[in-house]
Amino acid sequence: MNPNMEEITWSDWLDCNPETVQRVPENSGVFMMHAAMKILYIGASPNLRKSIMDSISNSCTKDAKRFKYSEQKNWESLKEQLIKEYQQKHEGKLPKCMC
Known part of the structure; x- marks a missing residue:
């Protein structure tokens, strides 16, 4: 593991729904999404809330x-x-929704 990865402080795993995403900060950062304990997508954005909200309606990451x-x-x-x-x-291999 890269030493820089140890410095990442992740949120808990949160449910993918608009109510939960509304509580995500509008700051820059990285995020991961999963279904059935498999990572579907690894994303990054200058606005986490907007990108995660967009992702929950995307045809693959929904x-x-x-x-x-x-x-x-x-x-x-x-x-x-x-x-x-x-x-x-x-x-x-890449996550399913990044191919």
Whole structure:
């Protein structure tokens, strides 16, 4: 694991619904979405609330059951690192909704 990853403080896994997403801050950061304990999507955004809200109505990620997020200033590079680490654990494959 990259030493920078240990510094990430994630939210709890939260239910994917508009009421829960409304409580997400409008700050920059990274997020993950899953269904059946499989990561569907790894995202990053200058506005977490907007991006997660958009994702819960996306044709692929709408099936996500839960999400977690972390507020981060370096969200773009952190997303790339999270994707690389996911690929290392999954034979080079991307999450289902990132193919």
